[in-house]
Amino acid sequence: MTPARAPSAPRREAAPAPETAVTTYREALREAHREALQRDPRVFLMGEDVGRYGGSFAVSLGLVEEFGEERIRDTPLSESAFTGAGIGAAIRGMRPIVEIMTVNFSLLALDQILNNAATLLHMSGGQLAVPLVIRMTTGGGRQLAAQHSHSLEGWYAHIPGLRVLAPATLEDARGMLWPALQDPDPVLIFEHGSLYGLKGSLPDPLPEVDIATAAVRRPGSDVTLVAYGGGLGKTLEAAELLAADGIEAEVIDLRVLRPLDDATLLGSLARTHRAVVVDEAWRSGSLAGEISARLAEKGFWDLDAPVERVCGAEVPLPYAAHLEQAALPQPETIAAAARRAVRGDGTGEDQGDGSGDG
Amino acid sequence: MTALAHDRETLLAQGAPALLRQMIRVRRFEEKCVELYSATKIRGFLHLCIGEEAVAVGVISSLGPGDAVVSTYREHGHALARGVPMNAVMAEMFGKATGCSRGRGGSMHLFDADLRFYGGNAIVGGGMPPSVGMALADRMNDRDDVTACIFGEGAMAEGEFHESANLAALWHLPVLFVCENNRYAMGTALAREHAETDLTVRAASYGMVAWAVDGMDVLAVREAAERAIALVRGGGGPCFLELRTYRFRAHSMYDPDRYRDKAEIERWRQSDPIPRLTGELLAQGVVSDDEVATWEGEIAQEIEAAIASAEAAPLEPVSDLTRFVTSERQTP
Structure with missing residues (x-):
């Protein structure tokens, strides 16, 4: 079929599909999750209020309706247990995404992140890889005071065995999650709280995004x-x-x-x-x-x-x-x-x- | 009540000799480890389970090949009972390349992924959250495998126990919580660390079936473990077993053991699981003195061979120091 002769073709030519779509950092993250959940049945998201509430920063809004409670999993306020559960599930073949509400709260899971996620591969002589993605909010500027605002990603960047990402653009918010899930080792993604509302456009098609370079x-x-x-x-x-x-x-x-x-x-x-x-x-x-x-x-x-x-x-x-x-x-x-x-x-x-x- | 593969009577007649042999094997291995430690062949921390062998052997012999074991730093017995080759365990303690963790773990961090033995966690309570995750993955994939999460009673004062017990029960996950209660968190006695010393009450408060068993009686342990595993495997959610036991030796080789009464240790030695079962089996004519002597000989040989193998094994090259910090290949 020649596109020009298709009934709808003239209209399309008159108003060509935009090469860019206006979106936000938050929506870009959500689309990244949607893509990952669609592409790989082993992927699931868990964390506090990621499901019915829609995510404390609304990143996962609507995902539980689309993917169900098994794959968009609300957890109790047990950072250590659900982060460690992500580690166990990753060892057992899943590709979990764990969302921690803020980096300050992640200290309650620091034992699991440092002593297990980052360490098990080496300590087991190469036997136990932990393909886990942990996302969390970081940073200040929102008048949330001293227990919700710090930038502790540098502490995590101190730890061998972790890959630590900081998406600052819409393209990275949209594009970093999938390669992070392909990484055989734990990847931490830090989302600055001031960025969720960042507006802009994404190119179409989306470019390949790496998680290795500045x-x-x-x-x-x-x-x-x-x-x-x-x-x-x-x-x-x-x-x-x-x-x-x-x-x-x-x-x-x-x-x-x-x-x-x-x-x-x-x-x-x-x-x-x-x-x-x-x-x-x-x-x-x-x-x-x-x-x-x-x-x-x-x-x-x-x-x-x-x-x-x-x-x-x-x-x-x-x-x-x-x-x-x-x-x-x-x-x-x-x-x-x-x-x-x-x-x-x-x-x-x-x-x-x-x-x-x- | 779930039908059991083995009640005590059938166990006595059939499985008990193997359980006894395995307990003797673990005991002799660790006794040799003490010598090797004194001879500076083994270094670092060395935590012995001498006195607690009935727990390792009774629980782990009840698991199937697809089940997982997540253990602690006092895990030589668990590893051997799971089938991690003695050569690999010994070589690990020698810090050699042929060790089950390629010399990177030592006594506290024994791993064998093929046997689903996830060793070797030296942060008290640290193995619990990953146990819950393994069970979650199994449930999400409709597998009927069970994850046995072994810990001491000291771990029940950690937040990770309470978080993990709650999560496993909330999500109805196939976790068998195995509390190896040796009555001391390092040097702190049970009653000095827990407001409620009946640990089953606390586990049961999370809505899981929980009961306590004489952990010095391997047949009782085995019977209880089989029952619990059947419940968990059958979809009953997590289950909690408290196995009341005692370590005859100090917490580690560094521990001068000032906090216990010698008479208390002597009293517990009276219920040493090995002579107890040996006597029972001899009395019933299930095994003979000759058989036990034969085992002792075989075990001594196995241990000597493990030592010789560890002595002869190569060290990991220093050029490989930073291997396994990140994966060398994609995980499928």
């Missing part, structure tokens, strides 16, 4: 800004502020917090010779510290200025909006750090976090 989100020649997750948007804003000053910043989205993609980071540094690392987590012992160390260890001769870090202030995140915002990296503070790096007029700002020892 991405250059904005090319530039003067300074490398390294960010991830909820920090990416602010960092891109900072790059615009810098552009107004005539400074062209290259913005790297880490995407994968473990294992780190050193090649992309060092490649950018070789072009710009200056780097600022943006991390909402506390600076002491942070992922930003790890990245700075790698840049210094492997990129020392490329550096024309000390590596700058813009991190969260070292306080439990407070409730009041002005205090919370003051504790978090902002486009202005990121831009200021970049200017210091570019103009070489300082050796880093004292963040007053009490973490230095003089």
Whole structure:
């Protein structure tokens, strides 16, 4: 049949299928779940309020109606038990997705994540792989105070045996889940709470998404800004502020917090010779510290200025909006750090976090 | 009541000699481990189940080949009873490449995925949530396998017990909770760690069938385990067995055993499961002294061969240090 002669063809030509569809980060995640549940009968989702409630951040809204209570499984408030159950089910051949409401709550499951999920393969001499995906919300900025707002993904990025992802874009929200489920080992996905409502469009067809590399989100020649997750948007804003000053910043989205993609980071540094690392987590012992160390260890001769870090202030995140915002990296503070790096007029700002020892 | 494959009388006549032989095998193996520890061939922590063999042998002999065993750090007996080859267990303790965990686990982390022996968890209570998950996967796939989750009474003070018991009962999962109650959480006596010392009451409060058995009597253990496994396999949801036992030796090789009365240990030695069953079988004429002596000889040989094999085995090359941190191949 010639499409042009089909009855509906002229109308289609008049209004061609859009190459992009407007969606949100939340909906992109939901579509990723739907695709995984349709493609692989071993996949199921479990966690607190993922079913009838629709997910505490509405990621799984409607999935229980579509896939049933066996595969969209509401759990009791037992983070350790349902995370560990995900581990057991994965060992036994399933491909579970465990949703933990926030990273702060994941500490109740830390024993299972560290001592079992990340460890069993090695401790058993290669016998027990754990193909489990654990998703959780992270980050601040929503006035949820100190037990719902921290950025502890760096702790998980410390642990050998885990792969740690931080989707910051709609494409990654849509595309990271499937490759994560194909990984034979545990994968943690950190969704910054400020991103769920992020609007945008996805290309059609969807591009292949990897879970191994960092991405250059904005090319530039003067300074490398390294960010991830909820920090990416602010960092891109900072790059615009810098552009107004005539400074062209290259913005790297880490995407994968473990294992780190050193090649992309060092490649950018070789072009710009200056780097600022943006991390909402506390600076002491942070992922930003790890990245700075790698840049210094492997990129020392490329550096024309000390590596700058813009991190969260070292306080439990407070409730009041002005205090919370003051504790978090902002486009202005990121831009200021970049200017210091570019103009070489300082050796880093004292963040007053009490973490230095003089 | 579910019909049993073995009641005590048939067990005495048929299965008991094999159970006795297996208990002796576990006992002699661990006695040798003490010597090897003193000789510094085995290092790290070494937790012995001497005195508790009836639990390992009675429960695990009741399981089928498709069933799973999730155990603790006091698991030499569980591993041997499950059929993990003694050579592989010994080599693991020697830290050798031929060990059942390729020298990466040691005494506390024995694994054999083919036998569904998931060893070897040294975080008290840590094996419980994965047990629930294995049972969940079995139920979701309509398999009738049972996951036996073995733990000590100390684990019942952990949140993971309560979370896992609740989840298994809520979802009606085929988990057999096996509480190997040796009365001491390391050095802390039962009554000093639990407000309610009748552990079956606490398990039953989650809505599962729970009962306590003399864990020094392998036939009683076996009978109870068969009954419980039949219930679980038959779709009755999880079941809880408390096996009241005692470890004759200290918690580990590091433990000076200051917290127990010598008279108490002596009293429990009177119900040592091995002489108890040996005496019963000899009296009934089911086995003879000669047979028992023959077993002892065979077992001694098996142990010597395991030691020789472990001594001769290669070490894992240091170049393989970071192997098995991530998978080398896709999991199907």
